[in-house]
Amino acid sequence: MGWYGGQEGAARTRWNDQSRAAYNRFRGSVRKTKLTSFFDQVEDNHDREISTMIVRNPMGQDDLVNAVLEAAPTAVSSVDDNGSSGSSGSSGWAVAIASAENLTNLSLLNDVAGRITGLFLYGCQMLDRSKMEIFFSKLVNLESLTLVYCSPIDMYREDGIFLKTIFSGGMISKLKFVETDAITDDAIAEMSTCPDLSNITFTYPSVNITNDGIQRLVDAGGGKELQNVSAGTMKKHLSKSLTMKYIAATLPKLANVPEYQAHQHLSHMVKGTKKKSAYERLLEKHAAEDSKPFAVVPPERMNYSQLDEALKRRGVTRKGGKRKNTEDLRSMFVIGEVKWTYEEELDFQNRDKLKHLQEQLERLRSYAASADGDVKKLSSGNIGRYVSKLYPLLCASNIESALRETDVSIPRDASRRRDERAQLLHNSGYQGGGGIGNQLGHYKKVSTERYEEVAEKESEIQTLCQQMDAKRVRAAAVVSFVPAPSSASTGGGGNNNTVTIAVMKTSKDARLGLGIAGVAHGATQHMKITSVAPTSMFRATALQAGMILESINGTKYASFEEGCELIKMTKGQLVLVASLPTSDRKETSVPDHKNPSSESANGKRKAASSSDTSISTKKVLIDICS
Numbered sequence: 001m002g003w004y005g006g007q008e009g010a011a012r013t014r015w016n017d018q019s020r021a022a023y024n025r026f027r028g029s030v031r032k033t034k035l036t037s038f039f040d041q042v043e044d045n046h047d048r049e050i051s052t053m054i055v056r057n058p059m060g061q062d063d064l065v066n067a068v069l070e071a072a073p074t075a076v077s078s079v080d081d082n083g084s085s086g087s088s089g090s091s092g093w094a095v096a097i098a099s100a101e102n103l104t105n106l107s108l109l110n111d112v113a114g115r116i117t118g119l120f121l122y123g124c125q126m127l128d129r130s131k132m133e134i135f136f137s138k139l140v141n142l143e144s145l146t147l148v149y150c151s152p153i154d155m156y157r158e159d160g161i162f163l164k165t166i167f168s169g170g171m172i173s174k175l176k177f178v179e180t181d182a183i184t185d186d187a188i189a190e191m192s193t194c195p196d197l198s199n200i201t202f203t204y205p206s207v208n209i210t211n212d213g214i215q216r217l218v219d220a221g222g223g224k225e226l227q228n229v230s231a232g233t234m235k236k237h238l239s240k241s242l243t244m245k246y247i248a249a250t251l252p253k254l255a256n257v258p259e260y261q262a263h264q265h266l267s268h269m270v271k272g273t274k275k276k277s278a279y280e281r282l283l284e285k286h287a288a289e290d291s292k293p294f295a296v297v298p299p300e301r302m303n304y305s306q307l308d309e310a311l312k313r314r315g316v317t318r319k320g321g322k323r324k325n326t327e328d329l330r331s332m333f334v335i336g337e338v339k340w341t342y343e344e345e346l347d348f349q350n351r352d353k354l355k356h357l358q359e360q361l362e363r364l365r366s367y368a369a370s371a372d373g374d375v376k377k378l379s380s381g382n383i384g385r386y387v388s389k390l391y392p393l394l395c396a397s398n399i400e401s402a403l404r405e406t407d408v409s410i411p412r413d414a415s416r417r418r419d420e421r422a423q424l425l426h427n428s429g430y431q432g433g434g435g436i437g438n439q440l441g442h443y444k445k446v447s448t449e450r451y452e453e454v455a456e457k458e459s460e461i462q463t464l465c466q467q468m469d470a471k472r473v474r475a476a477a478v479v480s481f482v483p484a485p486s487s488a489s490t491g492g493g494g495n496n497n498t499v500t501i502a503v504m505k506t507s508k509d510a511r512l513g514l515g516i517a518g519v520a521h522g523a524t525q526h527m528k529i530t531s532v533a534p535t536s537m538f539r540a541t542a543l544q545a546g547m548i549l550e551s552i553n554g555t556k557y558a559s560f561e562e563g564c565e566l567i568k569m570t571k572g573q574l575v576l577v578a579s580l581p582t583s584d585r586k587e588t589s590v591p592d593h594k595n596p597s598s599e600s601a602n603g604k605r606k607a608a609s610s611s612d613t614s615i616s617t618k619k620v621l622i623d624i625c626s
Contacts, residue, residue, distance in 0.1 A: 012044065012054050018203075019098060019122055022148055022179060025201060026096065029144040029177035030118035033092030036071040038064065039120070042099045053123075057100040065108045068095060072112040094118030094144065101126050106135035113138030120146045129162060136166045143196075144177040148203050151182055160184040160208065167191050179203060185213030192222025199228040202242075210241040214250050227253035229266050294353040296345045299333035307333075313348050314338055343471075350468050354461065361457045368454055371447035379440065399425055470535075472506065498550065498579040499542045508571045512536060516549075518560030527563045529578065547578040 023039050042055045057064070073093050093115050097103065104126045109116075116139055121127075127150060136142075147163070160182045166172060167190035175194040181203035188209070191197055202209060217223045229247055248254045248262035283290070283301060290297050297306060307329040311317075316338055332338045396418045403410065403421065408428045414420065505512075513536025519528045527549040532538055549563065550556075553575050557563035567574065 015055055022122060022146055022201075022203060023096065023098070023120065025179060026094075026118065026120045026144060026146045026177075029199065030092065030094040033094045033117055034073060035094045035096065035118075036068060037096040037120075038067070038100065039096045039098045039122075053099065053101060055099055057098065057102070059100065059102065061102045061104060061108075064097070064100060064103055068109055069112060072115055092117035092141075092143070094120070096120035097122070097124060099123040104128050105131045107131040110135055110138050114140055117141050118144035121148070121150050122146065123149045125150060132162065133165065137169070137171045139172055141174060142172045143174050145172065145175060146179045148179065148181045160187055163187040164190055167193055169193075177201075184208045185210055185216065188213035189216035189220060191217055192220035195222070196225055197223070198225045200226065200230075202229075202231045205231045205242060207241055211243065211246040211250075214242070214247055218250055218252065224252050226251050294349040294356075296342060296349055298342075298345075299330055299340055302330065304329065310340070310345070310348075311338060347468075347471075350464065354464055354468070357457060357461045357464065361454065361461065364450060364454045364457055368447060368450035371443060371450050374443045375440065375447055396421070403428075469506070498577065500575065500577050501538065501541045501543050502573055502575045503537050503541070505570055505572060505574050508569060510537075512538065512567070514538065514543075515545075516564070519548075525559050527557070527560055528581075543576065543578055546580060548581050550577040550579055552576060 019039075027035070038057060038059070041059065042057050045053050045056045059067070095116055095118070097120065099122065101124070103124055105128055113135055119139065119142060163180060163183055164187040167187055170193040173193055174196060176196050177199045178191075178197070179201035183202065185208065188200075191200075214223070217226075229244075229251075244263050244266040245259070247266055248257075248259055254262040254266075286301055289295060290301055299307065299310070302310065304326045307326065311329065311332065316332070333340045399418060399421050402425055406425070406428050408424055410424060414424065513533035514529060515531035515533075517528050517530045519526050529543060529545050529547045529549070531545050532543060552563055552566040553570060553573075555566060557566060
């Protein structure tokens, strides 16, 4: 039972935890009734000659019975389905008795049994079964029952047999709540005599309780209001043989409810479990990705330190130095007071990651340099003050053993530090520990491994820098649409489809990701966009294949070569004015003097083109960005 034998303090703690939990559940089932409780009158028992119980109620049977009789109300009301009282009496009466080993005859309370709507019996092991059955036959208004640890010692099945008897006899047909530790499948099946039963708690479900008991209950027409079934400490299963999933699919109240909702009914009272909030479920769902180093975590999943750091990065400080709670900080992002974007947060995380990698690189370089120094010392014979490095494969105990084996004379005042012991061993000419050559090889191997780690870290840093540079180039594309007069942009052939596009080139050699061909309109040469690569810095702009470049950085180019040079030599802002060609413009390709076969090739491509036979498709690639 928890308070027999064993360490007294632990037993008392178990009593407090277990009995208090059961008592609180009982009180929850009798909230609106008058409660006469003797639960808190138990005291520590230090006289084991009187009783073997750790805690006990010292009241004698007569005193306890008289106290219950004096507290009894004059009458008990009948409460209808709407909760309205049918008489002028109180709304009910509950009695709670715990650890009363002096109580043996419950039939002494028969005169007031009809007024009891809630009965809590916990640890009352001396009750006479025949008198107990008579008393329960009088409990015609009982709605809540807790019967735990009331079997005689080493006879835990007695309560199960007793419960089967009172259920089969229909003695407590108004029962709505029951908690017990010794119920069986047979007793559960007989609960069909309690049509209003809605809550069953198994204090410690055993193998005597199986899915079969629930099935027999439903088959007998019972369990129609039953929807809360719980246990002491089990989570996934009420017991090894009684599963939540089976109950959820069997009980009439839960059969048509979604499984996750049914399981909430079946486990809501399980000790140690707690219904997770929406925030906790969100964190659990994204835990794998959010736990990675330098992960981009949105504000709705950030904890306090992450929110505080995110605000500091954006230059937001707490006013007045007052500490705000987590939700206050989160709301600053949610309501838009502080702007948060994925790309911006990714930049912050990448910068932090780069700083972290650079610190690691410096540390690895220092380690590699230290290993190099060891190799040089060993190679040159200049061992320095750290002589123990001559024996890297020997621990302190190995060095002591080697000193004893070589009969080295150790001065009485010699230090016991490993380095100085190694110095004595080295001075003796000891060549063990793998030998000098092997030790030198060991340090060379360490040096090589550390330089390999340095190279890997440098490669990682380089890859990250390239990703950050590529992101900056893409983010630098700024699009602005400027309607240009047709005479200025098309050379007199009216066109309102002119756009001005500005992008940033980080260097002269920055790749644009454009395919450009030279075409001629009469005596004038133009540059035509033939393709825009998916990774081009222009991919998010209005520039599209088929457009003609009118000017570059405000300069009208005179030839295809001049236009290419203007683009290639630009560093910083590159402004292109482009327009779609009009239908009356007749264009021919610009001959490529470097490739005499280009004209014949152009002719073949013209013949193959079905969409526009007047425009050459000879392509001169400035570059194609990766």
